[in-house]
Amino acid sequence: MNPMTTAWAAALAAATMLLAACASAPPSPTARETEVPVRIERFDKEFELARGVTRVAIDNPWGEINIRSRDEREVGIHAVVQRLPPGFAPATMRSHRDGATLHIDVTMDGATPGALPLQGRIDIAVYLPGDLVLALHTRDGRISAKRRAAAVEASSKSGALLISSRGRLDLHSDSGPIRAVAIGARWDGRSEITSDSGRIVLMVPTFGDIALEATTNGRLTNDFGLSVTPDRGGASHAAARYGQGLSPLTIRSRTGEIVLEQLVLMGEDKGDQNDDD
Structure with missing residues (x-):
């Protein structure tokens, strides 16, 4: 393998500090009978x-x-x-x-x-x-992948998913929370974000060519005036088409809450609105 670059070594040091927080603290000396080595x-x-x-x-x-x-x-x-x-x-x-x-x-x-x-x-x-x-x-x-350029597929039974990408999203967690940001104005294929009981918070690129559909038997809210209606089975449902509607974006949960927030790009991310395929 190639020797590590200075940047790679610095990144490893940062990762060590980040991941070391996951390690369990050693037991108190007063509880030696229950110590786990x-x-x-x-x-x-x-x-x-x-x-x-x-x-x-x-x-x-x-x-x-x-x-x-x-x-x-x-x-x-x-x-x-x-x-x-x-x-x-x-x-x-x-x-x-x-x-x-x-x-x-x-x-x-x-x-x-x-x-x-x-x-x-x-x-x-x-x-x-x-x-x-x-x-x-x-x-x-937990799975964390932020500011990606390409598609992200991620799944965990109970862990949190923290994902943002300009590409297609395919995310699932049974009971863990999902917080996702669809940064791109358009992508190839269908983006699907699903859970069984986990809470989903999604930032929606209403500036893009998006066909949005959200359904849950739990609570469904948004902050950009999207109409939410009950379907025949009692589930809450919302749908909208933005731009040409070329990129499907489906959000589903059996019983979990769905929160839709409008994405407003700032700074260097504004270039994403003008990306060409």
Whole structure:
């Protein structure tokens, strides 16, 4: 692998401070009979982006995924690992390529996510170019990917999703909250943001070519005058067409609240309104 640049080293230091907050504080000396000998480790891993790779899929069922942008055509990962007894399972990362997609799987050897007793946690910061399509999955961990240029797919059972992109969004969390920003004026394909019971807050680019549709059996509100009506089944429903309506944007929740907010771009983001396909 290429040696780390100064910027990459600085980013790793920042990531260490960010992810170290996820590590459990050591028990009080007065509670030694209940002490758990947690082993905390940190390591870095880099993956080459071969020619033709346009999508990166990351599966981390052990903790958080935090996406950061970098200029180098590589995927750099900084991991904070908490290893728990009795197995103290070591963390590993495995990769393989499938067509245009580079798959990266985070694992703890010999352990099963969600099984009791818990055997560890792995939180990762991922550094990669902003023009790559992302497919991110956790079990219960948070996923954060902001100001992306390409499509973002993200799913978590109970973890929060914090996503913003000019590209297509495909986001799902069973019970965790979702806060998303559709920055672009248009995108290819359908954007879908769904939950079972989790609260969804979406900033809508009403300046774009958007076909908006939102439905939930929970509460549905907005701050830009969109009419909300009940359907025959008692669910709240709202729909609107902006511009040419070429980019579908669907928001659905079974029982969770949906909050729609109007996106107002400021500063350098105003250029997004004039992007051409």
